[in-house]
Amino acid sequence: MNWMRSLLLALALLLAAPVAALSPNEILDDPVLEQRARDISAGLRCLVCQNQSIDDSDADLARDLRVIVRERLVAGDTDEQVRQYLVDRYGEYVLLNPRLGGHTLLLWVAAPALLAAGLGGLWVMSRRRSSTDGGGLSPQEQAALDDLMAEPGDEGRS
Structure with a gap:
Protein backbone atom coordinates (compact mmCIF):
# COMPACT_ATOMS: atom_id res chain seq x y z
CA MET A 1 0.00 0.00 0.00
CA LEU A 100 18.07 56.22 -19.77
CA GLY A 101 16.12 59.43 -20.10
CA GLY A 102 15.08 62.53 -18.20
CA HIS A 103 12.18 60.76 -16.51
CA THR A 104 14.29 57.73 -15.49
CA LEU A 105 17.43 59.62 -14.53
CA LEU A 106 16.61 59.29 -10.84
CA LEU A 107 16.43 55.49 -11.21
CA TRP A 108 19.88 55.37 -12.74
CA VAL A 109 21.58 57.96 -10.49
CA ALA A 110 20.01 57.32 -7.07
CA ALA A 111 21.74 54.03 -6.21
CA PRO A 112 25.31 55.11 -7.08
CA ALA A 113 24.75 58.50 -5.42
CA LEU A 114 23.47 56.89 -2.20
CA LEU A 115 26.40 54.46 -2.21
CA ALA A 116 28.88 57.31 -2.67
CA ALA A 117 27.21 59.33 0.11
CA GLY A 118 27.33 56.35 2.47
CA LEU A 119 30.99 55.65 1.74
CA GLY A 120 31.79 59.35 2.16
CA GLY A 121 29.99 59.38 5.52
CA LEU A 122 31.95 56.34 6.69
CA TRP A 123 35.21 57.96 5.60
CA VAL A 124 34.39 61.19 7.50
CA MET A 125 33.44 59.23 10.63
CA SER A 126 36.65 57.20 10.51
CA ARG A 127 38.73 60.41 10.12
CA ARG A 128 37.01 62.02 13.11
CA ARG A 129 37.45 58.93 15.26
CA SER A 130 41.15 58.60 14.44
CA SER A 131 41.82 62.27 15.23
CA THR A 132 40.19 62.06 18.68
CA ASP A 133 41.65 58.68 19.68
CA GLY A 134 45.33 59.55 19.25
CA GLY A 135 45.68 62.17 22.01
CA GLY A 136 45.08 60.27 25.23
CA LEU A 137 44.68 62.20 28.51
CA SER A 138 46.72 65.18 29.49
CA PRO A 139 48.46 65.07 32.92
CA GLN A 140 45.83 67.44 34.37
CA GLU A 141 42.98 65.26 32.99
CA GLN A 142 44.64 62.12 34.35
CA ALA A 143 44.97 63.74 37.81
CA ALA A 144 41.30 64.80 37.75
CA LEU A 145 40.29 61.28 36.74
CA ASP A 146 42.40 59.78 39.52
CA ASP A 147 40.72 62.12 42.03
CA LEU A 148 37.28 61.04 40.81
CA MET A 149 38.16 57.38 40.90
CA ALA A 150 39.65 57.48 44.39
CA GLU A 151 37.50 55.84 47.02
CA PRO A 152 36.29 57.94 49.93
CA GLY A 153 38.84 57.88 52.70
CA ASP A 154 41.77 57.31 50.31
CA GLU A 155 42.58 61.05 49.99
CA GLY A 156 45.33 60.98 52.59
CA ARG A 157 47.10 57.83 51.40
CA SER A 158 48.66 59.08 48.17
Missing part, protein backbone atom coordinates in the same frame (compact mmCIF):
# COMPACT_ATOMS: atom_id res chain seq x y z
CA ASN A 2 2.88 2.40 0.80
CA TRP A 3 4.53 1.74 -2.55
CA MET A 4 1.25 2.64 -4.26
CA ARG A 5 1.15 5.99 -2.45
CA SER A 6 4.77 6.64 -3.36
CA LEU A 7 4.08 5.83 -7.00
CA LEU A 8 1.05 8.13 -7.08
CA LEU A 9 3.02 10.91 -5.41
CA ALA A 10 5.86 10.55 -7.93
CA LEU A 11 3.38 10.58 -10.82
CA ALA A 12 1.68 13.70 -9.43
CA LEU A 13 5.04 15.46 -9.10
CA LEU A 14 5.96 14.58 -12.67
CA LEU A 15 2.66 15.93 -13.95
CA ALA A 16 3.09 19.12 -11.93
CA ALA A 17 6.54 19.84 -13.40
CA PRO A 18 6.80 23.30 -14.96
CA VAL A 19 6.31 23.51 -18.69
CA ALA A 20 8.03 25.87 -21.07
CA ALA A 21 6.09 29.08 -21.58
CA LEU A 22 6.72 29.11 -25.32
CA SER A 23 4.33 26.80 -27.13
CA PRO A 24 5.45 25.01 -30.30
CA ASN A 25 2.91 26.78 -32.51
CA GLU A 26 4.52 30.15 -31.64
CA ILE A 27 7.98 29.18 -32.91
CA LEU A 28 8.93 30.69 -36.26
CA ASP A 29 10.26 28.51 -39.09
CA ASP A 30 13.19 30.86 -39.75
CA PRO A 31 15.80 30.22 -37.02
CA VAL A 32 17.31 33.71 -37.41
CA LEU A 33 13.93 35.41 -36.88
CA GLU A 34 13.16 33.05 -34.01
CA GLN A 35 16.43 33.95 -32.29
CA ARG A 36 15.70 37.65 -32.76
CA ALA A 37 12.21 37.10 -31.30
CA ARG A 38 13.68 35.31 -28.28
CA ASP A 39 16.23 38.10 -27.74
CA ILE A 40 13.48 40.73 -27.84
CA SER A 41 11.13 38.68 -25.64
CA ALA A 42 13.82 38.25 -23.00
CA GLY A 43 13.88 42.04 -22.50
CA LEU A 44 10.11 42.54 -22.30
CA ARG A 45 8.20 42.41 -19.03
CA CYS A 46 5.08 40.32 -18.60
CA LEU A 47 2.50 42.88 -17.50
CA VAL A 48 0.63 40.22 -15.51
CA CYS A 49 3.59 38.58 -13.74
CA GLN A 50 5.49 41.91 -13.60
CA ASN A 51 8.91 40.51 -12.78
CA GLN A 52 9.20 37.90 -15.48
CA SER A 53 10.02 38.26 -19.12
CA ILE A 54 7.31 37.36 -21.60
CA ASP A 55 9.55 34.50 -22.68
CA ASP A 56 9.28 32.93 -19.21
CA SER A 57 5.62 33.68 -18.47
CA ASP A 58 2.62 31.42 -19.00
CA ALA A 59 0.12 34.29 -18.83
CA ASP A 60 -2.22 34.81 -21.78
CA LEU A 61 -1.06 38.40 -22.21
CA ALA A 62 2.57 37.24 -22.38
CA ARG A 63 1.58 34.76 -25.09
CA ASP A 64 -0.17 37.56 -27.00
CA LEU A 65 2.93 39.74 -26.70
CA ARG A 66 5.15 36.92 -27.97
CA VAL A 67 2.83 36.51 -30.97
CA ILE A 68 2.92 40.28 -31.65
CA VAL A 69 6.74 40.26 -31.52
CA ARG A 70 6.89 37.43 -34.04
CA GLU A 71 4.27 39.02 -36.32
CA ARG A 72 6.17 42.32 -36.36
CA LEU A 73 9.46 40.54 -37.17
CA VAL A 74 7.84 38.60 -40.01
CA ALA A 75 6.42 41.91 -41.29
CA GLY A 76 10.00 43.20 -41.58
CA ASP A 77 10.34 45.43 -38.49
CA THR A 78 13.76 45.88 -36.89
CA ASP A 79 14.30 44.85 -33.28
CA GLU A 80 14.08 48.49 -32.15
CA GLN A 81 10.87 49.04 -34.12
CA VAL A 82 9.29 46.03 -32.43
CA ARG A 83 10.30 47.32 -28.98
CA GLN A 84 9.06 50.82 -29.81
CA TYR A 85 5.74 49.41 -31.06
CA LEU A 86 5.20 47.65 -27.74
CA VAL A 87 6.32 50.71 -25.74
CA ASP A 88 3.89 52.88 -27.70
CA ARG A 89 1.10 50.40 -27.05
CA TYR A 90 1.80 49.40 -23.42
CA GLY A 91 4.11 52.09 -22.05
CA GLU A 92 7.77 51.97 -21.07
CA TYR A 93 6.93 49.66 -18.17
CA VAL A 94 6.89 46.78 -20.68
CA LEU A 95 10.70 47.01 -20.85
CA LEU A 96 12.53 45.00 -18.18
CA ASN A 97 15.44 47.48 -18.31
CA PRO A 98 14.21 51.09 -18.43
CA ARG A 99 15.80 53.42 -20.95
Whole structure:
Protein backbone atom coordinates (compact mmCIF):
# COMPACT_ATOMS: atom_id res chain seq x y z
CA MET A 1 0.00 0.00 0.00
CA ASN A 2 2.88 2.40 0.80
CA TRP A 3 4.53 1.74 -2.55
CA MET A 4 1.25 2.64 -4.26
CA ARG A 5 1.15 5.99 -2.45
CA SER A 6 4.77 6.64 -3.36
CA LEU A 7 4.08 5.83 -7.00
CA LEU A 8 1.05 8.13 -7.08
CA LEU A 9 3.02 10.91 -5.41
CA ALA A 10 5.86 10.55 -7.93
CA LEU A 11 3.38 10.58 -10.82
CA ALA A 12 1.68 13.70 -9.43
CA LEU A 13 5.04 15.46 -9.10
CA LEU A 14 5.96 14.58 -12.67
CA LEU A 15 2.66 15.93 -13.95
CA ALA A 16 3.09 19.12 -11.93
CA ALA A 17 6.54 19.84 -13.40
CA PRO A 18 6.80 23.30 -14.96
CA VAL A 19 6.31 23.51 -18.69
CA ALA A 20 8.03 25.87 -21.07
CA ALA A 21 6.09 29.08 -21.58
CA LEU A 22 6.72 29.11 -25.32
CA SER A 23 4.33 26.80 -27.13
CA PRO A 24 5.45 25.01 -30.30
CA ASN A 25 2.91 26.78 -32.51
CA GLU A 26 4.52 30.15 -31.64
CA ILE A 27 7.98 29.18 -32.91
CA LEU A 28 8.93 30.69 -36.26
CA ASP A 29 10.26 28.51 -39.09
CA ASP A 30 13.19 30.86 -39.75
CA PRO A 31 15.80 30.22 -37.02
CA VAL A 32 17.31 33.71 -37.41
CA LEU A 33 13.93 35.41 -36.88
CA GLU A 34 13.16 33.05 -34.01
CA GLN A 35 16.43 33.95 -32.29
CA ARG A 36 15.70 37.65 -32.76
CA ALA A 37 12.21 37.10 -31.30
CA ARG A 38 13.68 35.31 -28.28
CA ASP A 39 16.23 38.10 -27.74
CA ILE A 40 13.48 40.73 -27.84
CA SER A 41 11.13 38.68 -25.64
CA ALA A 42 13.82 38.25 -23.00
CA GLY A 43 13.88 42.04 -22.50
CA LEU A 44 10.11 42.54 -22.30
CA ARG A 45 8.20 42.41 -19.03
CA CYS A 46 5.08 40.32 -18.60
CA LEU A 47 2.50 42.88 -17.50
CA VAL A 48 0.63 40.22 -15.51
CA CYS A 49 3.59 38.58 -13.74
CA GLN A 50 5.49 41.91 -13.60
CA ASN A 51 8.91 40.51 -12.78
CA GLN A 52 9.20 37.90 -15.48
CA SER A 53 10.02 38.26 -19.12
CA ILE A 54 7.31 37.36 -21.60
CA ASP A 55 9.55 34.50 -22.68
CA ASP A 56 9.28 32.93 -19.21
CA SER A 57 5.62 33.68 -18.47
CA ASP A 58 2.62 31.42 -19.00
CA ALA A 59 0.12 34.29 -18.83
CA ASP A 60 -2.22 34.81 -21.78
CA LEU A 61 -1.06 38.40 -22.21
CA ALA A 62 2.57 37.24 -22.38
CA ARG A 63 1.58 34.76 -25.09
CA ASP A 64 -0.17 37.56 -27.00
CA LEU A 65 2.93 39.74 -26.70
CA ARG A 66 5.15 36.92 -27.97
CA VAL A 67 2.83 36.51 -30.97
CA ILE A 68 2.92 40.28 -31.65
CA VAL A 69 6.74 40.26 -31.52
CA ARG A 70 6.89 37.43 -34.04
CA GLU A 71 4.27 39.02 -36.32
CA ARG A 72 6.17 42.32 -36.36
CA LEU A 73 9.46 40.54 -37.17
CA VAL A 74 7.84 38.60 -40.01
CA ALA A 75 6.42 41.91 -41.29
CA GLY A 76 10.00 43.20 -41.58
CA ASP A 77 10.34 45.43 -38.49
CA THR A 78 13.76 45.88 -36.89
CA ASP A 79 14.30 44.85 -33.28
CA GLU A 80 14.08 48.49 -32.15
CA GLN A 81 10.87 49.04 -34.12
CA VAL A 82 9.29 46.03 -32.43
CA ARG A 83 10.30 47.32 -28.98
CA GLN A 84 9.06 50.82 -29.81
CA TYR A 85 5.74 49.41 -31.06
CA LEU A 86 5.20 47.65 -27.74
CA VAL A 87 6.32 50.71 -25.74
CA ASP A 88 3.89 52.88 -27.70
CA ARG A 89 1.10 50.40 -27.05
CA TYR A 90 1.80 49.40 -23.42
CA GLY A 91 4.11 52.09 -22.05
CA GLU A 92 7.77 51.97 -21.07
CA TYR A 93 6.93 49.66 -18.17
CA VAL A 94 6.89 46.78 -20.68
CA LEU A 95 10.70 47.01 -20.85
CA LEU A 96 12.53 45.00 -18.18
CA ASN A 97 15.44 47.48 -18.31
CA PRO A 98 14.21 51.09 -18.43
CA ARG A 99 15.80 53.42 -20.95
CA LEU A 100 18.07 56.22 -19.77
CA GLY A 101 16.12 59.43 -20.10
CA GLY A 102 15.08 62.53 -18.20
CA HIS A 103 12.18 60.76 -16.51
CA THR A 104 14.29 57.73 -15.49
CA LEU A 105 17.43 59.62 -14.53
CA LEU A 106 16.61 59.29 -10.84
CA LEU A 107 16.43 55.49 -11.21
CA TRP A 108 19.88 55.37 -12.74
CA VAL A 109 21.58 57.96 -10.49
CA ALA A 110 20.01 57.32 -7.07
CA ALA A 111 21.74 54.03 -6.21
CA PRO A 112 25.31 55.11 -7.08
CA ALA A 113 24.75 58.50 -5.42
CA LEU A 114 23.47 56.89 -2.20
CA LEU A 115 26.40 54.46 -2.21
CA ALA A 116 28.88 57.31 -2.67
CA ALA A 117 27.21 59.33 0.11
CA GLY A 118 27.33 56.35 2.47
CA LEU A 119 30.99 55.65 1.74
CA GLY A 120 31.79 59.35 2.16
CA GLY A 121 29.99 59.38 5.52
CA LEU A 122 31.95 56.34 6.69
CA TRP A 123 35.21 57.96 5.60
CA VAL A 124 34.39 61.19 7.50
CA MET A 125 33.44 59.23 10.63
CA SER A 126 36.65 57.20 10.51
CA ARG A 127 38.73 60.41 10.12
CA ARG A 128 37.01 62.02 13.11
CA ARG A 129 37.45 58.93 15.26
CA SER A 130 41.15 58.60 14.44
CA SER A 131 41.82 62.27 15.23
CA THR A 132 40.19 62.06 18.68
CA ASP A 133 41.65 58.68 19.68
CA GLY A 134 45.33 59.55 19.25
CA GLY A 135 45.68 62.17 22.01
CA GLY A 136 45.08 60.27 25.23
CA LEU A 137 44.68 62.20 28.51
CA SER A 138 46.72 65.18 29.49
CA PRO A 139 48.46 65.07 32.92
CA GLN A 140 45.83 67.44 34.37
CA GLU A 141 42.98 65.26 32.99
CA GLN A 142 44.64 62.12 34.35
CA ALA A 143 44.97 63.74 37.81
CA ALA A 144 41.30 64.80 37.75
CA LEU A 145 40.29 61.28 36.74
CA ASP A 146 42.40 59.78 39.52
CA ASP A 147 40.72 62.12 42.03
CA LEU A 148 37.28 61.04 40.81
CA MET A 149 38.16 57.38 40.90
CA ALA A 150 39.65 57.48 44.39
CA GLU A 151 37.50 55.84 47.02
CA PRO A 152 36.29 57.94 49.93
CA GLY A 153 38.84 57.88 52.70
CA ASP A 154 41.77 57.31 50.31
CA GLU A 155 42.58 61.05 49.99
CA GLY A 156 45.33 60.98 52.59
CA ARG A 157 47.10 57.83 51.40
CA SER A 158 48.66 59.08 48.17
